[in-house]
């Protein structure tokens with residue numbers, strides 16, 4: 182049995198291992214563990230990594246977790262790996278280890294705390310936390326300053342004044358790529374004072390071209406492939422009283438109805454479909470009368486239907502908020518995307534003290550994040 186890598190490309194240490202294997206012609210099978218779907222917590226994966234985290238590898242009968250340990254193991258066991266990644270020379274090696282050990286409690290902790298609490302949390306079912314994000318940002322910024330003044334002294338191309346990258350360069354730069362998910366102006370503000378860091382990131386990207394994995398994949402996207410919103414048409418959000426709180430479109434080739442009529446038809450269609458779908462449910466005797474509104478969660482529901490030209494994806498929350506995402510007929514299951522959008526709605530609309538419940542959503546931060554997310558969907 183060859184090398185198996187259990188990874189999620191949203192995870193920075195997972196990406197470091199994938200890039201490393203590709204750079205060094207190490208054959209491996211990538212097994213996708215989708216963190217946003219909780220696949221790292223399944224009993225099968227727990228047998229691979231009892232810590233329930235990615236990345237992890239299985240090489241024959243040997244199992245290993247912790248990305249730095251994996252990088253060292255791969256560097257030492259595959260003869261195709263060039264020496265500069267993890268040199269044979271003991272003191273050079275020890276210096277690299279010292280950066281890797283420092284990384285976990287400093288750069289990684291700072292970047293992760295900041296990115297999670299300022300952007301990623303809703304996708305994983307948590308709330309954003311401005312105070313934690315601020316603390317993370319402070320640690321991130323002080324770590325950048327240390328990297329610049331200790332290991333990139335004299336504006337060297339790679340850490341420790343090396344002319345070629347080591348596994349430390351790879352691990353740290355992959356971590357910094359996580360900043361791609363935060364607001365671009367904010368990211369610029371963080372990196373702006375550190376020209377040496379920006380040059381170093383570019384050097385690592387160039388040295389690992391074409392295998393560098395820059396793109397972060399929020400839930401809803403398959404592995405690989407460029408972001409593309411041509412398949413996303415429209416989004417409606419209705420409250421339980423049928424008020425359209427939001428209508429947004431990205432790629433709507435034809436506009437045949439007037440907007441008010443369009444929204445009324447959409448709400449009527451959902452109302453009828455919900456009612457009909459529950460009425461013909463062969464698994465339950467509790468049926469209510471047609472035309473009598475079903476309470477959220479009452480009766481069975483549908484989550485999508487397809488015509489030959491589009492797909493309607495539907496989600497209703499226990500509080501009666503209805504989200505409808507219209508996509509191209511060839512898009513896959515969008516339930517995770519709808520959950521993600523709902524979490525954005527909670528974070529940026531419901532928790533916004535200026536928002537008056539039941540009124541149309543006029544919140545720039547919400548629409549900006551929504552558009553950014555939709556751009557990543559395929």
Ligand SMILES: N[C@@H](CCC(=O)N[C@@H](CS)C(=O)NCC(=O)O)C(=O)O
Nearest residue numbers: 192193194233234235236247248249
């Ligand atoms: N120190 C570990 C960190 C692994 C880690 O934090 N993995 C994250 C993804 S980046 C994970 O699996 N998170 C899921 C969880 O902890 O529940 C390593 O370098 O491999």
